[in-house]
Amino acid sequence: MVVKVYGDRLSQPSRAIIIFCKINGIEFEEIRTDILKNQHHSPEYKEINPMRQIPAIVDGDLKLFESHAILIYLSCAYPQVASTWYPDDVYKRAKIHSVLDWHHNFLRRGAAGFIFNTVLAPLSGIHSYPQVIIQVEEILLRSLSKLEHVWLKDGPFLAGNSQPSIADLLLACEIMQLELLSEKDRHRILSPYVKVVKWVEDTKSAVAPHFDEAHELLFESQKRFREQMATKAMKTQARSKM
């Protein structure tokens, strides 16, 4: 019996779960649930996750959604997972939970919100309000600053750890979503945070070659999205000159 992983590699938490299973030798079957085709809204998928979100897993009788919960579960249920991923020590574990909770409320809101409002919404014909874009960019920049100055203050990995934990994997995959921006925007937003940039590289190396492999689809989409955004910008410019 293998773990069934329902996800889409365009989604950052789906990639984190796939990388985690591969690096830890957890046998899994990846069931692509294409978000751009709304497959997470199918009646079959509702049986897996009534919240209709990806990722989700099925492991025997257990159906589980929410990526943090999934990685904690896999860390505890599969004995081959090294304890550095999710420490047994109550203090170290508390710090990992603290990072994970902070991720939900800040980095994820900022990064996913910014990508949605500046890339995915315009390309899908959904209107984004300028004040919303300003707000999510502020959250994103503040989150990157906290990553740099708080979470990466005491060591190469989050919360002062010397080895990556599930928090590093989840948050590094979140940062990778910024690859969907134009090169100029990505550079403007990310490059001031040198520790963050180095930490993403270190996390990537620690789980090589699975990180790059899981991100191939993202880079394919990057190319397509950047071309579409450039065409859109040219059209808007031409229209404003008419």
Next chain:
Amino acid sequence: MVVKVYGDRLSQPSRAIIIFCKINGIEFEEIRTDILKNQHHSPEYKEINPMRQIPAIVDGDLKLFESHAILIYLSCAYPQVASTWYPDDVYKRAKIHSVLDWHHNFLRRGAAGFIFNTVLAPLSGIHSYPQVIIQVEEILLRSLSKLEHVWLKDGPFLAGNSQPSIADLLLACEIMQLELLSEKDRHRILSPYVKVVKWVEDTKSAVAPHFDEAHELLFESQKRFREQMATKAMKTQARSKM
């Protein structure tokens, strides 16, 4: 040595931690960090929590923030806490994590967002955009529906449990924040969800008398806020007739 709890009983996660310590006989010192007076932005508090948010705890050498992380830590570090609060069983624990993660992204965003934009922002002279209010109300209503039809489907407490867990306490305190709305709005939003209303009462009873005691400040504020909102509405009405 007792746990120091930095919080403000106007904040829903602060109340959850206080109630949890009381019902489990964890000795603690409550250090009020008044959010309306911006005490969470003081240099002293930054040493406790560099994210400048409440609640936070100090337990010996450990400084910890994020309420979910705090309640998980207290459940594991204090042996007198019954395992029903945070089950040892890996499957049951996974479900609790799933509820807690869902809380961050849905119920909390909806409830706290709605209260901020319809009560706290107007009373503080902060402009709220109508489209933002529509969006957070939608998230709130969808979250209440998921609470009713998914999380409370299989038992009196969340995720099919017969006893309350830390998830029940945290989410019930979140719902209580809706007391800051006008009676009409609160009734309109909450009353269709009969299981949710009953579950809040059951959670309250399970931790009596600490739930009511921890919410006294909220009800005092409710009275004041409702009067202020009514005065504001009357002034707006009078101005529109001029």
